[in-house]
Amino acid sequence: MSVPEVLEDLLARTALADRHAFEKLYRLSSAQLFGIVLRIVRDRDLAADVLQETYVKIWHRAGDFRADLAQPLTWMGSIARHQAIDTLRRSARRLSTAEDIDEHYELADEAAESPADAVDRGLQGAALHRCLGELQGLQQRAVQLAWFRGLTHEDIAARLDTPLGTVKSWLRRGLLRLKTCLEGA
Amino acid sequence: MNYRDPELRELLSAQYVLGTLKPRARRRFESLLPGRADLRRSVAGWERRLPELLGPTPAIEAPDSVWPKLRTRLFPETLAAAPATTASPAPGLLARLSFWRGWAAMASVVAFVFALALGLGKQTAIPGYASVVTSMQSHEPMWMLSAAPEMDRIYVKSIQPMVMSPDIGCLLWIRPEGSERMILVGELPWRGEEATLKIDKATRAQLKGQLVVTVERVDRGMPDKPTAAPKFAGSWMPIRI
Numbered sequence: 001m002s003v004p005e006v007l008e009d010l011l012a013r014t015a016l017a018d019r020h021a022f023e024k025l026y027r028l029s030s031a032q033l034f035g036i037v038l039r040i041v042r043d044r045d046l047a048a049d050v051l052q053e054t055y056v057k058i059w060h061r062a063g064d065f066r067a068d069l070a071q072p073l074t075w076m077g078s079i080a081r082h083q084a085i086d087t088l089r090r091s092a093r094r095l096s097t098a099e100d101i102d103e104h105y106e107l108a109d110e111a112a113e114s115p116a117d118a119v120d121r122g123l124q125g126a127a128l129h130r131c132l133g134e135l136q137g138l139q140q141r142a143v144q145l146a147w148f149r150g151l152t153h154e155d156i157a158a159r160l161d162t163p164l165g166t167v168k169s170w171l172r173r174g175l176l177r178l179k180t181c182l183e184g185a
Numbered sequence: 186m187n188y189r190d191p192e193l194r195e196l197l198s199a200q201y202v203l204g205t206l207k208p209r210a211r212r213r214f215e216s217l218l219p220g221r222a223d224l225r226r227s228v229a230g231w232e233r234r235l236p237e238l239l240g241p242t243p244a245i246e247a248p249d250s251v252w253p254k255l256r257t258r259l260f261p262e263t264l265a266a267a268p269a270t271t272a273s274p275a276p277g278l279l280a281r282l283s284f285w286r287g288w289a290a291m292a293s294v295v296a297f298v299f300a301l302a303l304g305l306g307k308q309t310a311i312p313g314y315a316s317v318v319t320s321m322q323s324h325e326p327m328w329m330l331s332a333a334p335e336m337d338r339i340y341v342k343s344i345q346p347m348v349m350s351p352d353i354g355c356l357l358w359i360r361p362e363g364s365e366r367m368i369l370v371g372e373l374p375w376r377g378e379e380a381t382l383k384i385d386k387a388t389r390a391q392l393k394g395q396l397v398v399t400v401e402r403v404d405r406g407m408p409d410k411p412t413a414a415p416k417f418a419g420s421w422m423p424i425r426i
Binding site for chain 2: 009011012013015016019023026030031032033034035036038039044048051052055056059062063064065066067068069070071074075077078081082085086089131132143144146147148150152153171172175176178179182
């Protein structure tokens, strides 16, 4: 069985309140979800709390997972992202975090990629890269800040020193352009 | 807001996945998701696309403390059960909600069995097994099932009619005791009607497992294994009259 199939099976059993399956699911997926959460909240203790909340939701909502709509990790990752964003917005810590860890993550991304993944990504990556490249510099940065940092429109506007209306417009037009480009890719 | 405008739908889905919707807008959007397949498809598309576009996130080992905390929070009884001498006494049988739920379900099954036997006369044997399949979320009973001791057929009655698109079906699966595998038994009625599922010889011996029901597409034929997580579940109860 492939990893997604194993995770699918574990999610199905978790939906039946199978605790052993849930523990296995945690063991197999927690590093991925912790990576997503830590990237947004950037504080290990806070990220650990977010991860705990995320798995509480996964335990209760496993029955909602639809294998025909999403990969298990995508579905769980989405729960983790929203949990991290909610926590971040409730916490004042983000305002005091001066350290920029983008470079650290970019290096880690390259190191984490296997040769096989790199080949796969190379095949489809060109089209994706071209689509991302269609966005102007700051427009692209706005999308990245929202995705990787969980920043609100207001946060992005402050960060890029740009009027709020402009940021909203960048994101709206940027996302629609990405969609059009990806459909044609 | 007009969620039926395709461009707006895409934009809202993208912003929902990106995380830039305001809390109220997000809650409103999330409340629409269960009833709107088009929105769910659009969200799933962005959940797939954005990580592909923006790059993977590296896996980072979670602190060791997370799992014990999670276990204590979700399953506190497993920790309380260990030191039996200090654990507080379990609530009496009659005080447990699960007892009354089970009692109500069992009473319904017995009534169903008698109604079936009376209605169909001598042609029907008193069944050997019965089950109430309930929603895993609301615990609402959805189907009553009964089977003869030889398990060659299962009688099913849908007791809570559902509203679904015709290309979607409710599939009954058995997970045999001690097995990880799911075996498809058949498609269940879901409009309040009754049906009989014939069971082939090879499957009969494995029927005494856990019953689960998935809701999934059936217009392209029956799947070999579930393509969606189970929504409903039940267990066989032996009936001796």
